Amino acid sequence: MVHALEEIRRLLKPAGVLIDIHPVAEGTPIEIHQAGRIELAGNLSVPQWCTDFEQADSALAEVIQRGLFAVERETVFDSVSHYDTAAELRTEQMEAVDKFARDARSADEGKPHVEALADRAEELMRAAGGGAELILRERAHISRLRPT
Amino acid sequence: MTIRSDPENNEARALSAMASVNGQDVLEIGCGDGRVTWLYADRAGRVTAIDPSAKQIAVARGQLPDRLRDRVEFHAIAFEDFAAASAASAFDMVILSWSLC
Numbered sequence: 001m002v003h004a005l006e007e008i009r010r011l012l013k014p015a016g017v018l019i020d021i022h023p024v025a026e027g028t029p030i031e032i033h034q035a036g037r038i039e040l041a042g043n044l045s046v047p048q049w050c051t052d053f054e055q056a057d058s059a060l061a062e063v064i065q066r067g068l069f070a071v072e073r074e075t076v077f078d079s080v081s082h083y084d085t086a087a088e089l090r091t092e093q094m095e096a097v098d099k100f101a102r103d104a105r106s107a108d109e110g111k112p113h114v115e116a117l118a119d120r121a122e123e124l125m126r127a128a129g130g131g132a133e134l135i136l137r138e139r140a141h142i143s144r145l146r147p148t
Numbered sequence: 149m150t151i152r153s154d155p156e157n158n159e160a161r162a163l164s165a166m167a168s169v170n171g172q173d174v175l176e177i178g179c180g181d182g183r184v185t186w187l188y189a190d191r192a193g194r195v196t197a198i199d200p201s202a203k204q205i206a207v208a209r210g211q212l213p214d215r216l217r218d219r220v221e222f223h224a225i226a227f228e229d230f231a232a233a234s235a236a237s238a239f240d241m242v243i244l245s246w247s248l249c
Contacts, residue, residue, distance in 0.1 A: 003228075004177075004227055007231040008177075008242050008244070010236050011231060011234055011237070011238050011239050011242060012237065012239055012241075012242055013237045013240055014237065015240075016240050016241060016242070017167055017240070018242045018244065019163070019166055019167055019241065019242070019244065021162075021184070021243070021246055022244070022247070075162060075165070075166075077158045077159060077161070077162040078158055079153070079158060080154055080155075080156055080158065081153050081154070082151070082152040082153075082155065083150075083151055084150045088151050092151060099201075140159070140162075142162050142163065143166075144166045144167050
């Protein structure tokens, strides 16, 4: 990713700006909401994703340390996804595991965790009865960097 | 299937607070199906949005509204290939959109 950031710097005009948005390397809570009550089904934490997010942090730190970019502003926000059923969560997250896997082995490593979480969410949704909503709260880091 | 992604607009607010895209020449890397592109494209001068997934780019192109057709382009290409074919100092803003390159 360091090379990509060097290329981005080349593509930017001298007064240009880089906006980086990437997830924070921590578990993503999956919650069941119903009538003001919140129950935690678990935390989505695929090991390879956390490693990738940490590598993104390290690459940014390296280009800042080398003086290629300077951080002008940064914050975190929660990107919240709402699902009506656990099946929707299962399908979307299994696709994400495949999409972001480096290889077949890392995809295989992530899937049992997603399956277990989706099973637990399904159980809690069933127990909650009608009107329950499944919410995935993904924390992301956003920063504005200026080429220096 | 009903998945509502960020109906609270947390991401749009965070992006707006970070920088003004008004009239800017923007390169978005890792645009996927255009989910983030739609948050700012109306205000940008020109948008070049890229993603290596041809399937995702097809979805984005299919959702591109007529009013943005002359200002927004989607390309199915890896960033390293795009960068190799691009001139220096071409963009006012680059958005790394949930992309780890």
